Amino acid sequence: MKKVFSIMLVICCVLMLCSAAFAGTSVTGVATLNYDGGVFSSKIKTETKDKVAQEALVNAWKKYTSSFNAAKYKAYLKIEKEFTDNLGQYIASHSIVDERNDEDNKKYTVAVKALINDVAVDSKLSLSSAAGSGASGEGSMFSFIFVARDTASVKSYDKKVTKVAQAQSMSSGKETGSMGGSTMVSGESQKSMAKTTTGGSSEQKADKLKYTISSSADIDAAMNEVLSPAGFEVVEYGDIVSECGGVEPAVIKKEFSMQAELSRETRKAAIAGARRCEVPLFAIGTLDAGMPDIDPTSGLKRVYVSVNAKVYNISKRLPKKVASVGPVQFAGLGPSAIVAKRNALSKAAKEAARSIVDQLNAKGLK
Known part of the structure:
Protein backbone atom coordinates (compact mmCIF):
# COMPACT_ATOMS: atom_id res chain seq x y z
CA MET A 1 0.00 0.00 0.00
CA LYS A 2 2.83 2.37 0.88
CA LYS A 3 4.51 1.61 -2.46
CA VAL A 4 1.32 2.40 -4.36
CA PHE A 5 0.95 5.68 -2.48
CA SER A 6 4.56 6.61 -3.32
CA ILE A 7 3.94 5.91 -7.01
CA MET A 8 0.84 8.09 -6.92
CA LEU A 9 2.83 10.95 -5.40
CA VAL A 10 5.47 10.66 -8.12
CA ILE A 11 2.77 10.70 -10.82
CA CYS A 12 1.22 13.83 -9.29
CA CYS A 13 4.59 15.57 -9.34
CA VAL A 14 5.19 14.61 -12.98
CA LEU A 15 1.78 15.95 -13.96
CA MET A 16 2.51 19.18 -12.12
CA LEU A 17 5.80 19.58 -13.95
CA CYS A 18 4.18 18.87 -17.31
CA SER A 19 1.46 21.42 -16.71
CA ALA A 20 4.09 23.97 -15.73
CA ALA A 21 6.10 23.34 -18.90
CA PHE A 22 3.85 25.77 -20.77
CA ALA A 23 3.49 29.02 -18.90
CA GLY A 24 -0.08 29.87 -19.80
CA THR A 25 -3.06 31.43 -18.10
CA SER A 26 -6.57 30.17 -18.79
CA VAL A 27 -9.30 32.80 -18.80
CA THR A 28 -12.94 32.87 -19.95
CA GLY A 29 -14.68 35.71 -21.76
CA VAL A 30 -18.38 36.17 -22.46
CA ALA A 31 -20.19 38.23 -25.11
CA THR A 32 -23.90 38.73 -25.75
CA LEU A 33 -25.70 39.95 -28.89
CA ASN A 34 -29.16 41.45 -28.56
CA TYR A 35 -31.32 41.03 -31.66
CA ASP A 36 -34.76 41.94 -32.94
CA GLY A 37 -37.40 39.35 -33.66
CA GLY A 38 -37.03 37.66 -36.98
CA VAL A 39 -33.29 38.35 -37.34
CA PHE A 40 -32.35 34.78 -36.45
CA SER A 41 -33.91 31.72 -37.91
CA SER A 42 -33.77 28.41 -36.10
CA LYS A 43 -30.14 28.12 -37.21
CA ILE A 44 -27.73 30.96 -36.45
CA LYS A 45 -25.39 31.95 -39.25
CA THR A 46 -21.75 31.00 -38.92
CA GLU A 47 -20.51 34.55 -39.47
CA THR A 48 -22.73 35.76 -36.62
CA LYS A 49 -21.33 33.10 -34.29
CA ASP A 50 -17.79 34.05 -35.27
CA LYS A 51 -18.44 37.74 -34.64
CA VAL A 52 -19.82 37.16 -31.14
CA ALA A 53 -17.09 34.62 -30.36
CA GLN A 54 -14.44 37.16 -31.37
CA GLU A 55 -15.99 39.72 -29.06
CA ALA A 56 -15.93 37.13 -26.25
CA LEU A 57 -12.26 36.49 -27.00
CA VAL A 58 -11.50 40.20 -26.70
CA ASN A 59 -13.35 40.26 -23.38
CA ALA A 60 -11.25 37.31 -22.20
CA TRP A 61 -8.12 39.29 -23.06
CA LYS A 62 -9.42 42.33 -21.15
CA LYS A 63 -10.13 40.10 -18.17
CA TYR A 64 -6.57 38.74 -18.38
CA THR A 65 -4.93 42.18 -18.46
CA SER A 66 -7.12 43.39 -15.59
CA SER A 67 -5.26 40.91 -13.37
CA PHE A 68 -1.93 42.73 -13.92
CA ASN A 69 -0.46 44.54 -10.95
CA ALA A 70 -0.45 48.34 -11.17
CA ALA A 71 3.12 48.59 -12.44
CA LYS A 72 2.66 45.95 -15.15
CA TYR A 73 -0.64 47.43 -16.29
CA LYS A 74 0.97 50.85 -16.61
CA ALA A 75 3.63 49.38 -18.91
CA TYR A 76 0.94 47.52 -20.88
CA LEU A 77 -1.14 50.65 -21.50
CA LYS A 78 1.80 52.29 -23.27
CA ILE A 79 1.68 49.66 -26.03
CA GLU A 80 -1.87 48.32 -25.67
CA LYS A 81 -2.67 48.70 -29.37
CA GLU A 82 0.32 46.55 -30.34
CA PHE A 83 -1.25 43.75 -28.32
CA THR A 84 -4.89 44.15 -29.35
CA ASP A 85 -4.02 44.38 -33.06
CA ASN A 86 -2.15 41.07 -32.84
CA LEU A 87 -4.00 38.98 -30.27
CA GLY A 88 -3.23 35.80 -32.18
CA GLN A 89 0.43 36.12 -31.18
CA TYR A 90 -0.43 36.03 -27.50
CA ILE A 91 -3.42 33.67 -27.33
CA ALA A 92 -2.11 30.14 -27.66
CA SER A 93 -5.55 28.56 -28.13
CA HIS A 94 -9.22 29.23 -27.57
CA SER A 95 -12.49 27.36 -27.78
CA ILE A 96 -16.20 27.97 -27.33
CA VAL A 97 -17.26 26.39 -24.05
CA ASP A 98 -20.88 27.53 -24.04
CA GLU A 99 -23.39 29.19 -26.37
CA ARG A 100 -27.04 29.96 -25.81
CA ASN A 101 -29.78 31.45 -27.96
CA ASP A 102 -32.43 32.88 -25.64
CA GLU A 103 -35.30 33.39 -28.08
CA ASP A 104 -37.66 34.66 -25.38
CA ASN A 105 -35.35 37.54 -24.43
CA LYS A 106 -33.80 37.78 -27.91
CA LYS A 107 -30.22 37.29 -26.74
CA TYR A 108 -27.43 35.16 -28.17
CA THR A 109 -24.55 34.52 -25.72
CA VAL A 110 -21.16 32.89 -26.27
CA ALA A 111 -18.51 31.94 -23.68
CA VAL A 112 -14.95 31.46 -24.92
CA LYS A 113 -12.06 29.93 -22.97
CA ALA A 114 -8.65 31.28 -23.98
CA LEU A 115 -5.15 30.15 -23.05
CA ILE A 116 -2.84 33.17 -22.89
CA ASN A 117 0.88 32.73 -23.56
CA ASP A 118 2.40 34.48 -20.54
CA VAL A 119 5.93 34.15 -21.90
CA ALA A 120 5.00 35.95 -25.12
CA VAL A 121 3.25 38.72 -23.19
CA ASP A 122 6.15 39.25 -20.78
CA SER A 123 8.66 39.18 -23.64
CA LYS A 124 6.76 41.89 -25.51
CA LEU A 125 6.55 44.07 -22.42
CA SER A 126 10.25 43.52 -21.76
CA LEU A 127 11.26 44.49 -25.31
CA SER A 128 9.29 47.70 -24.95
CA SER A 129 10.84 48.59 -21.59
CA ALA A 130 13.87 50.79 -21.03
CA ALA A 131 15.91 47.84 -19.76
CA GLY A 132 14.88 45.38 -22.45
CA SER A 133 15.20 47.67 -25.47
CA GLY A 134 19.00 47.75 -25.38
CA SER A 156 7.28 34.29 23.46
CA TYR A 157 6.67 36.73 26.27
CA ASP A 158 3.79 36.74 28.77
CA LYS A 159 1.63 39.81 29.04
CA LYS A 160 2.76 42.43 31.52
CA VAL A 161 -0.33 43.51 33.48
CA THR A 162 -0.52 46.75 35.43
CA LYS A 163 -3.47 47.28 37.78
CA VAL A 164 -4.50 50.57 39.32
CA ALA A 165 -6.99 50.90 42.20
CA GLN A 166 -8.60 54.12 43.35
CA ALA A 167 -10.50 54.30 46.66
CA GLN A 168 -13.11 56.85 47.54
CA SER A 169 -14.92 57.13 50.89
CA MET A 170 -17.93 59.04 52.08
CA SER A 171 -19.19 59.56 55.67
CA SER A 172 -22.24 61.10 57.23
CA GLY A 173 -23.00 61.84 60.88
CA LYS A 174 -25.90 62.69 63.09
CA GLU A 175 -25.69 64.28 66.52
CA THR A 176 -28.50 64.26 69.11
CA GLY A 177 -28.76 65.88 72.48
CA SER A 178 -31.21 66.23 75.37
CA MET A 179 -31.26 68.37 78.42
CA GLY A 180 -33.08 67.50 81.55
CA GLY A 181 -32.65 69.70 84.55
CA SER A 182 -28.99 70.24 85.09
CA THR A 183 -27.95 67.20 83.09
CA MET A 184 -27.18 67.20 79.32
CA VAL A 185 -26.72 64.01 77.39
CA SER A 186 -25.34 63.99 73.82
CA GLY A 187 -24.80 61.17 71.35
CA GLU A 188 -23.44 60.73 67.80
CA SER A 189 -24.12 58.13 65.13
CA GLN A 190 -22.04 57.76 61.92
CA LYS A 191 -22.53 55.95 58.61
CA SER A 192 -19.75 55.44 56.06
CA MET A 193 -19.49 54.13 52.48
CA ALA A 194 -16.43 53.15 50.43
CA LYS A 195 -16.11 52.87 46.62
CA THR A 196 -13.14 51.31 44.83
CA THR A 197 -12.47 51.64 41.09
CA THR A 198 -9.98 49.34 39.45
CA GLY A 199 -8.40 49.54 36.00
CA GLY A 200 -5.10 49.06 34.30
CA SER A 201 -3.36 48.02 31.13
CA SER A 202 -1.57 45.06 29.63
CA GLU A 203 1.54 45.05 27.50
CA GLN A 204 3.10 42.20 25.56
CA LYS A 205 6.40 42.06 23.71
CA ALA A 206 6.49 40.69 20.19
CA ASP A 207 7.84 37.17 19.79
CA LYS A 208 11.59 37.02 19.29
CA LEU A 209 12.51 34.81 16.35
Whole structure:
Protein backbone atom coordinates (compact mmCIF):
# COMPACT_ATOMS: atom_id res chain seq x y z
CA MET A 1 0.00 0.00 0.00
CA LYS A 2 2.83 2.37 0.88
CA LYS A 3 4.51 1.61 -2.46
CA VAL A 4 1.32 2.40 -4.36
CA PHE A 5 0.95 5.68 -2.48
CA SER A 6 4.56 6.61 -3.32
CA ILE A 7 3.94 5.91 -7.01
CA MET A 8 0.84 8.09 -6.92
CA LEU A 9 2.83 10.95 -5.40
CA VAL A 10 5.47 10.66 -8.12
CA ILE A 11 2.77 10.70 -10.82
CA CYS A 12 1.22 13.83 -9.29
CA CYS A 13 4.59 15.57 -9.34
CA VAL A 14 5.19 14.61 -12.98
CA LEU A 15 1.78 15.95 -13.96
CA MET A 16 2.51 19.18 -12.12
CA LEU A 17 5.80 19.58 -13.95
CA CYS A 18 4.18 18.87 -17.31
CA SER A 19 1.46 21.42 -16.71
CA ALA A 20 4.09 23.97 -15.73
CA ALA A 21 6.10 23.34 -18.90
CA PHE A 22 3.85 25.77 -20.77
CA ALA A 23 3.49 29.02 -18.90
CA GLY A 24 -0.08 29.87 -19.80
CA THR A 25 -3.06 31.43 -18.10
CA SER A 26 -6.57 30.17 -18.79
CA VAL A 27 -9.30 32.80 -18.80
CA THR A 28 -12.94 32.87 -19.95
CA GLY A 29 -14.68 35.71 -21.76
CA VAL A 30 -18.38 36.17 -22.46
CA ALA A 31 -20.19 38.23 -25.11
CA THR A 32 -23.90 38.73 -25.75
CA LEU A 33 -25.70 39.95 -28.89
CA ASN A 34 -29.16 41.45 -28.56
CA TYR A 35 -31.32 41.03 -31.66
CA ASP A 36 -34.76 41.94 -32.94
CA GLY A 37 -37.40 39.35 -33.66
CA GLY A 38 -37.03 37.66 -36.98
CA VAL A 39 -33.29 38.35 -37.34
CA PHE A 40 -32.35 34.78 -36.45
CA SER A 41 -33.91 31.72 -37.91
CA SER A 42 -33.77 28.41 -36.10
CA LYS A 43 -30.14 28.12 -37.21
CA ILE A 44 -27.73 30.96 -36.45
CA LYS A 45 -25.39 31.95 -39.25
CA THR A 46 -21.75 31.00 -38.92
CA GLU A 47 -20.51 34.55 -39.47
CA THR A 48 -22.73 35.76 -36.62
CA LYS A 49 -21.33 33.10 -34.29
CA ASP A 50 -17.79 34.05 -35.27
CA LYS A 51 -18.44 37.74 -34.64
CA VAL A 52 -19.82 37.16 -31.14
CA ALA A 53 -17.09 34.62 -30.36
CA GLN A 54 -14.44 37.16 -31.37
CA GLU A 55 -15.99 39.72 -29.06
CA ALA A 56 -15.93 37.13 -26.25
CA LEU A 57 -12.26 36.49 -27.00
CA VAL A 58 -11.50 40.20 -26.70
CA ASN A 59 -13.35 40.26 -23.38
CA ALA A 60 -11.25 37.31 -22.20
CA TRP A 61 -8.12 39.29 -23.06
CA LYS A 62 -9.42 42.33 -21.15
CA LYS A 63 -10.13 40.10 -18.17
CA TYR A 64 -6.57 38.74 -18.38
CA THR A 65 -4.93 42.18 -18.46
CA SER A 66 -7.12 43.39 -15.59
CA SER A 67 -5.26 40.91 -13.37
CA PHE A 68 -1.93 42.73 -13.92
CA ASN A 69 -0.46 44.54 -10.95
CA ALA A 70 -0.45 48.34 -11.17
CA ALA A 71 3.12 48.59 -12.44
CA LYS A 72 2.66 45.95 -15.15
CA TYR A 73 -0.64 47.43 -16.29
CA LYS A 74 0.97 50.85 -16.61
CA ALA A 75 3.63 49.38 -18.91
CA TYR A 76 0.94 47.52 -20.88
CA LEU A 77 -1.14 50.65 -21.50
CA LYS A 78 1.80 52.29 -23.27
CA ILE A 79 1.68 49.66 -26.03
CA GLU A 80 -1.87 48.32 -25.67
CA LYS A 81 -2.67 48.70 -29.37
CA GLU A 82 0.32 46.55 -30.34
CA PHE A 83 -1.25 43.75 -28.32
CA THR A 84 -4.89 44.15 -29.35
CA ASP A 85 -4.02 44.38 -33.06
CA ASN A 86 -2.15 41.07 -32.84
CA LEU A 87 -4.00 38.98 -30.27
CA GLY A 88 -3.23 35.80 -32.18
CA GLN A 89 0.43 36.12 -31.18
CA TYR A 90 -0.43 36.03 -27.50
CA ILE A 91 -3.42 33.67 -27.33
CA ALA A 92 -2.11 30.14 -27.66
CA SER A 93 -5.55 28.56 -28.13
CA HIS A 94 -9.22 29.23 -27.57
CA SER A 95 -12.49 27.36 -27.78
CA ILE A 96 -16.20 27.97 -27.33
CA VAL A 97 -17.26 26.39 -24.05
CA ASP A 98 -20.88 27.53 -24.04
CA GLU A 99 -23.39 29.19 -26.37
CA ARG A 100 -27.04 29.96 -25.81
CA ASN A 101 -29.78 31.45 -27.96
CA ASP A 102 -32.43 32.88 -25.64
CA GLU A 103 -35.30 33.39 -28.08
CA ASP A 104 -37.66 34.66 -25.38
CA ASN A 105 -35.35 37.54 -24.43
CA LYS A 106 -33.80 37.78 -27.91
CA LYS A 107 -30.22 37.29 -26.74
CA TYR A 108 -27.43 35.16 -28.17
CA THR A 109 -24.55 34.52 -25.72
CA VAL A 110 -21.16 32.89 -26.27
CA ALA A 111 -18.51 31.94 -23.68
CA VAL A 112 -14.95 31.46 -24.92
CA LYS A 113 -12.06 29.93 -22.97
CA ALA A 114 -8.65 31.28 -23.98
CA LEU A 115 -5.15 30.15 -23.05
CA ILE A 116 -2.84 33.17 -22.89
CA ASN A 117 0.88 32.73 -23.56
CA ASP A 118 2.40 34.48 -20.54
CA VAL A 119 5.93 34.15 -21.90
CA ALA A 120 5.00 35.95 -25.12
CA VAL A 121 3.25 38.72 -23.19
CA ASP A 122 6.15 39.25 -20.78
CA SER A 123 8.66 39.18 -23.64
CA LYS A 124 6.76 41.89 -25.51
CA LEU A 125 6.55 44.07 -22.42
CA SER A 126 10.25 43.52 -21.76
CA LEU A 127 11.26 44.49 -25.31
CA SER A 128 9.29 47.70 -24.95
CA SER A 129 10.84 48.59 -21.59
CA ALA A 130 13.87 50.79 -21.03
CA ALA A 131 15.91 47.84 -19.76
CA GLY A 132 14.88 45.38 -22.45
CA SER A 133 15.20 47.67 -25.47
CA GLY A 134 19.00 47.75 -25.38
CA ALA A 135 21.36 45.22 -26.91
CA SER A 136 22.66 42.29 -24.90
CA GLY A 137 25.35 43.43 -22.49
CA GLU A 138 24.05 47.00 -22.44
CA GLY A 139 21.41 46.62 -19.75
CA SER A 140 21.73 48.00 -16.26
CA MET A 141 23.78 45.95 -13.85
CA PHE A 142 21.61 44.56 -11.08
CA SER A 143 22.87 42.86 -7.95
CA PHE A 144 20.99 41.37 -5.05
CA ILE A 145 21.41 39.36 -1.90
CA PHE A 146 18.38 37.31 -0.94
CA VAL A 147 18.60 35.12 2.15
CA ALA A 148 16.58 31.93 2.67
CA ARG A 149 15.60 31.40 6.31
CA ASP A 150 13.92 28.71 8.39
CA THR A 151 12.47 29.51 11.80
CA ALA A 152 14.77 27.90 14.38
CA SER A 153 13.16 29.12 17.60
CA VAL A 154 10.42 31.41 18.83
CA LYS A 155 10.67 33.13 22.22
CA SER A 156 7.28 34.29 23.46
CA TYR A 157 6.67 36.73 26.27
CA ASP A 158 3.79 36.74 28.77
CA LYS A 159 1.63 39.81 29.04
CA LYS A 160 2.76 42.43 31.52
CA VAL A 161 -0.33 43.51 33.48
CA THR A 162 -0.52 46.75 35.43
CA LYS A 163 -3.47 47.28 37.78
CA VAL A 164 -4.50 50.57 39.32
CA ALA A 165 -6.99 50.90 42.20
CA GLN A 166 -8.60 54.12 43.35
CA ALA A 167 -10.50 54.30 46.66
CA GLN A 168 -13.11 56.85 47.54
CA SER A 169 -14.92 57.13 50.89
CA MET A 170 -17.93 59.04 52.08
CA SER A 171 -19.19 59.56 55.67
CA SER A 172 -22.24 61.10 57.23
CA GLY A 173 -23.00 61.84 60.88
CA LYS A 174 -25.90 62.69 63.09
CA GLU A 175 -25.69 64.28 66.52
CA THR A 176 -28.50 64.26 69.11
CA GLY A 177 -28.76 65.88 72.48
CA SER A 178 -31.21 66.23 75.37
CA MET A 179 -31.26 68.37 78.42
CA GLY A 180 -33.08 67.50 81.55
CA GLY A 181 -32.65 69.70 84.55
CA SER A 182 -28.99 70.24 85.09
CA THR A 183 -27.95 67.20 83.09
CA MET A 184 -27.18 67.20 79.32
CA VAL A 185 -26.72 64.01 77.39
CA SER A 186 -25.34 63.99 73.82
CA GLY A 187 -24.80 61.17 71.35
CA GLU A 188 -23.44 60.73 67.80
CA SER A 189 -24.12 58.13 65.13
CA GLN A 190 -22.04 57.76 61.92
CA LYS A 191 -22.53 55.95 58.61
CA SER A 192 -19.75 55.44 56.06
CA MET A 193 -19.49 54.13 52.48
CA ALA A 194 -16.43 53.15 50.43
CA LYS A 195 -16.11 52.87 46.62
CA THR A 196 -13.14 51.31 44.83
CA THR A 197 -12.47 51.64 41.09
CA THR A 198 -9.98 49.34 39.45
CA GLY A 199 -8.40 49.54 36.00
CA GLY A 200 -5.10 49.06 34.30
CA SER A 201 -3.36 48.02 31.13
CA SER A 202 -1.57 45.06 29.63
CA GLU A 203 1.54 45.05 27.50
CA GLN A 204 3.10 42.20 25.56
CA LYS A 205 6.40 42.06 23.71
CA ALA A 206 6.49 40.69 20.19
CA ASP A 207 7.84 37.17 19.79
CA LYS A 208 11.59 37.02 19.29
CA LEU A 209 12.51 34.81 16.35
CA LYS A 210 15.78 33.12 15.52
CA TYR A 211 16.45 31.64 12.11
CA THR A 212 18.70 29.11 10.48
CA ILE A 213 20.05 30.14 7.10
CA SER A 214 19.74 27.70 4.20
CA SER A 215 21.23 27.70 0.71
CA SER A 216 20.18 30.53 -1.58
CA ALA A 217 21.28 28.78 -4.78
CA ASP A 218 17.71 28.06 -5.92
CA ILE A 219 16.72 31.66 -5.19
CA ASP A 220 19.63 33.10 -7.17
CA ALA A 221 18.87 30.87 -10.16
CA ALA A 222 15.15 31.70 -10.12
CA MET A 223 15.79 35.45 -9.84
CA ASN A 224 18.30 35.39 -12.68
CA GLU A 225 15.84 33.44 -14.84
CA VAL A 226 13.49 36.44 -14.74
CA LEU A 227 15.89 39.39 -14.54
CA SER A 228 18.19 38.44 -17.42
CA PRO A 229 15.49 38.08 -20.12
CA ALA A 230 14.03 41.39 -18.90
CA GLY A 231 17.24 43.15 -19.95
CA PHE A 232 19.09 43.40 -16.64
CA GLU A 233 22.70 42.28 -16.32
CA VAL A 234 22.87 40.32 -13.07
CA VAL A 235 26.06 40.64 -11.03
CA GLU A 236 26.65 38.25 -8.14
CA TYR A 237 27.06 40.04 -4.84
CA GLY A 238 30.09 37.89 -3.98
CA ASP A 239 31.89 39.27 -7.04
CA ILE A 240 31.14 42.82 -5.89
CA VAL A 241 32.75 42.13 -2.51
CA SER A 242 35.79 40.56 -4.18
CA GLU A 243 36.35 43.46 -6.57
CA CYS A 244 35.05 46.52 -4.75
CA GLY A 245 34.75 45.61 -1.09
CA GLY A 246 31.68 45.74 1.07
CA VAL A 247 30.16 43.41 3.63
CA GLU A 248 30.88 39.71 3.31
CA PRO A 249 27.76 37.64 2.52
CA ALA A 250 28.39 35.60 5.68
CA VAL A 251 28.03 38.74 7.82
CA ILE A 252 24.74 39.63 6.17
CA LYS A 253 23.42 36.11 6.64
CA LYS A 254 24.43 36.11 10.31
CA GLU A 255 22.53 39.35 10.93
CA PHE A 256 19.47 38.02 9.14
CA SER A 257 19.58 34.91 11.34
CA MET A 258 19.08 37.10 14.42
CA GLN A 259 16.80 39.89 13.22
CA ALA A 260 14.31 40.85 10.55
CA GLU A 261 16.28 43.78 9.08
CA LEU A 262 19.92 44.53 8.43
CA SER A 263 21.60 47.04 10.70
CA ARG A 264 22.09 50.49 9.23
CA GLU A 265 25.88 50.06 9.17
CA THR A 266 25.75 46.72 7.34
CA ARG A 267 23.25 47.95 4.77
CA LYS A 268 25.32 51.09 4.15
CA ALA A 269 28.52 49.09 3.64
CA ALA A 270 26.83 46.66 1.22
CA ILE A 271 25.42 49.52 -0.85
CA ALA A 272 28.78 51.32 -0.84
CA GLY A 273 30.50 48.26 -2.28
CA ALA A 274 27.95 47.93 -5.07
CA ARG A 275 28.22 51.65 -5.85
CA ARG A 276 32.02 51.42 -6.14
CA CYS A 277 31.50 48.69 -8.74
CA GLU A 278 29.11 51.01 -10.63
CA VAL A 279 26.10 48.77 -10.07
CA PRO A 280 23.09 51.14 -10.09
CA LEU A 281 20.41 48.73 -8.85
CA PHE A 282 20.78 46.76 -5.64
CA ALA A 283 18.22 44.58 -3.87
CA ILE A 284 18.07 43.06 -0.40
CA GLY A 285 15.48 40.50 0.62
CA THR A 286 14.50 37.53 2.76
CA LEU A 287 12.48 34.41 2.02
CA ASP A 288 11.16 32.76 5.18
CA ALA A 289 10.01 29.15 4.97
CA GLY A 290 7.31 27.94 7.33
CA MET A 291 6.67 24.50 8.78
CA PRO A 292 5.48 21.85 6.30
CA ASP A 293 1.94 20.54 6.29
CA ILE A 294 -0.21 18.38 4.01
CA ASP A 295 -2.04 19.84 1.03
CA PRO A 296 -5.66 18.66 1.42
CA THR A 297 -6.25 18.41 -2.34
CA SER A 298 -3.20 16.48 -3.56
CA GLY A 299 -1.99 14.85 -0.35
CA LEU A 300 1.51 16.18 -1.06
CA LYS A 301 3.73 17.98 1.40
CA ARG A 302 3.19 21.75 1.35
CA VAL A 303 5.46 24.58 2.49
CA TYR A 304 4.68 28.29 2.52
CA VAL A 305 7.38 30.88 1.93
CA SER A 306 7.00 34.56 2.81
CA VAL A 307 9.07 36.99 0.75
CA ASN A 308 10.14 40.54 1.60
CA ALA A 309 12.38 42.59 -0.70
CA LYS A 310 13.49 46.16 -1.39
CA VAL A 311 15.25 47.49 -4.48
CA TYR A 312 17.38 50.63 -4.35
CA ASN A 313 18.67 52.94 -7.05
CA ILE A 314 22.16 53.67 -5.74
CA SER A 315 23.49 55.62 -8.72
CA LYS A 316 23.52 58.82 -6.65
CA ARG A 317 24.72 59.65 -3.16
CA LEU A 318 21.49 58.81 -1.39
CA PRO A 319 19.93 55.42 -2.21
CA LYS A 320 16.31 55.64 -3.36
CA LYS A 321 13.87 52.78 -2.89
CA VAL A 322 12.42 52.19 -6.36
CA ALA A 323 10.63 48.86 -5.86
CA SER A 324 9.44 46.63 -3.05
CA VAL A 325 7.80 43.25 -2.66
CA GLY A 326 5.79 41.78 0.16
CA PRO A 327 5.27 40.55 2.62
CA VAL A 328 3.52 38.00 0.41
CA GLN A 329 3.31 34.20 0.66
CA PHE A 330 3.70 31.46 -1.92
CA ALA A 331 3.13 27.72 -1.49
CA GLY A 332 5.19 24.86 -2.88
CA LEU A 333 4.20 21.20 -3.15
CA GLY A 334 6.31 18.05 -3.28
CA PRO A 335 6.57 14.41 -2.21
CA SER A 336 8.80 15.50 0.68
CA ALA A 337 9.16 18.61 2.81
CA ILE A 338 12.55 19.35 1.24
CA VAL A 339 11.18 19.26 -2.31
CA ALA A 340 8.13 21.31 -1.31
CA LYS A 341 10.37 23.94 0.29
CA ARG A 342 12.62 24.19 -2.77
CA ASN A 343 9.60 24.56 -5.04
CA ALA A 344 8.16 27.25 -2.78
CA LEU A 345 11.46 29.16 -2.66
CA SER A 346 11.80 29.02 -6.44
CA LYS A 347 8.22 30.16 -6.98
CA ALA A 348 8.52 32.99 -4.45
CA ALA A 349 11.80 34.19 -5.96
CA LYS A 350 10.41 34.19 -9.51
CA GLU A 351 7.26 36.05 -8.52
CA ALA A 352 9.31 38.58 -6.55
CA ALA A 353 11.58 39.11 -9.55
CA ARG A 354 8.58 39.57 -11.87
CA SER A 355 7.11 42.15 -9.54
CA ILE A 356 10.44 43.97 -9.37
CA VAL A 357 10.76 43.99 -13.18
CA ASP A 358 7.21 45.32 -13.55
CA GLN A 359 7.88 48.15 -11.10
CA LEU A 360 11.20 49.11 -12.68
CA ASN A 361 9.70 49.02 -16.18
CA ALA A 362 6.80 51.23 -15.09
CA LYS A 363 9.33 53.81 -13.88
CA GLY A 364 11.41 53.55 -17.03
CA LEU A 365 14.51 52.43 -15.13
CA LYS A 366 17.22 50.49 -16.86
